Amino acid sequence: MIPKNNSVTAIYVILILLVSGSRGLPAPNTVPLRPLEQSALVVKDRNGALVVGKKDGSGFDGTKLSQYDTLIASPSIAVAPDGTIHVAFIEQHRTTFANAVYHRSSSDGGKTWTEAKNLSEDMVGIDVAHCQVLVDARNRVYVIWGTPIGGVAARSNQWFRELEAGKWSTVKPVSENAPDNSSRSFYAAVDAAGQAQVIWNMDPSDRHPELMKNEQHLASVGDGLVLQSTLDGTTAGKPREVFLPVIGTVGTGGWATPSCDALDTLNGYFDSVGAAHFVASVTGTMYGANPHAPDYELIENGKTGQIIKLPDLSFHATKDIPTLLLDAKGKQHVIALFLAGDHPNVRDYLLGSDDEPTVIRAAVGLNGIIDGFQAYPGPGGRMVAIMQMNDTGERSTDENYVSISTGDGKWSVPVNVSNNAGRKTYVSRATSSQSQVSQETGSKPGPGAVAFDADGHLLLVSITQEYGIVHSTAFGVNLGGGGSLTPTLRFLKF
DSSP states (O other): OOOOOOOHHHHHHHHHHHHHSSSSOEEEEEEEOOOOOTTTTEEEOOTSEEEEEETSOOOOOOEEESOOSSEEEEEEEEEESSSSSEEEEEEETTTTTOOOEEEEEEETTTSSSOOOEEETTTSOOOOOOEEEEEOOTOOOOOEEEEETTTTTTTTTEEEEEEEEEEEEEEEEEEEEEOOOOOOOGEEEETTTTTEEEEEEEEOOTTGGGOOBBBTTTTBBSOEEEEEEEETTTEOOOOOOEEEEOOOOSSSGGOOEEEOOOOEEEEEEETTTTOOEEEEEEEEEEESSSSOOEEEEEEEETEEEEEEEOOOOTTTHHSSOOOOOOOOTOOOOEEEEEEEOOSOHHHEETTHHHHHOEEEEEESSSSSOOOOOEEEEGGGGGEEEEEEESSSSTTTOEEEEEEEEEETTEEEOOOEHHHHHOOOOEEEEEEEESSSSEEEEEEEEEEEEEEOOOOTOOOEEEEEEEEEEEEEEETTTTEEEEEEEEEEEEEEEOO
16 A cells, blocks of 8 residues: 655655666675785786786686586586585586586685586486576575577577575476477576576467467567566476567568567576566568668667667677676666777677777787677676687687776776786707607686675686697608697686
8 A cells, every 4th residue: 555645655656666667776785896906816927917827927727627628618606695606517528428517516715616516417318508507595506507409400498406405406497398489598697686587588479379370480480589487496487478579570461471570699687676687689580571680689678778789790699798787886788799990809888878888808919809708797786807819819829808897987907817828838859859849738718707705706717728739840841740628617716
């Protein structure tokens, strides 16, 4: 019941509007901000640049969390209210070559870790892809992953397991859709009230039969329907519709068929009432009413908002996705690659502003390239960018950089967290007066993920591709050689 007092009523109504219609502010920040350059792991190299390393400039490996070191993907990290660090990742078995979702945790700040637990072990013969680990306000841990559907490109269903009081649940479905209409992409996060939420998108025909023809899915009806489920312990809530693009029509008369835009690479955040605010790649399907190349659109409150147009992202479009973050003042940012101009770079687009985007870091040099990037939220509206770049274009000069911002277009000086230059080795030994054998070792940075502990320490897990090359020559002729590439998952606490 609304109070009768007019002034109280006005405040009450304003609060309702703020809760129901606003994008919300970040949760109150009780986590101190620790600049990366103040970490004991960070030193200056001989050129004065900030790097992770020892006083002599050599690199620092961190703690290895992977076990088979054959193929690693999709690292994810979260910190529970009780301080336990949880990491999930996908790794390929060394002898069976099966991909599986693994979980490890540390209750002492990353000093020691539990053994890797295979969460998808009972899903025999089913591949896994893209996993996320979340911890809700009640200290319940969720690991969510996709299972690509054979024969249907880029589609999957979502599954999860929940850890509570030291016990894992069995595998549970988040969504169970028909193989020919599984989700195109999904995203999971804990909302501002501490509940775990999952959104995904799919063809709307199954829920809207009027969009089918002869009981068949139509090529013109894009994967535009977005569904959401709330995870509560071992239960995934009933999926509810949160967005559907405008439905148009292709053709006329008996040839008329419905059509809508297709979405992909959903990501964003959930406010205090669990409402989804996300950005997605929006494409007009080839056979649709409005065919067009991908744009990136803000979607919230069931409606589309600002459009962000980017140069073609090529293969980066599915793995280095434009990411929606919320800063300390509640302003929305999209962190994205800009693969054009003289120096490819990672940019911060402030939504609702006409200001030029902030360049977080650009590839240096005429041959500089970007291998990839990831962006993550932190407590109190912190925003973190992880950037894999090669400033020279030469082998073994790739590095991983991390920068942090709280808003206002200001980002910290990027710290080189891989320091591959300091980890590289080269040894050459003469085997005769006219022959020699040389060996080179080094590494190449891969994708990472971050979280913060209660004391403000940034926690980083990242994939490192460690290589070794052996080369033999005699009388100026190459006799032979070989090499190896070993991926590992590493943890660092700043």
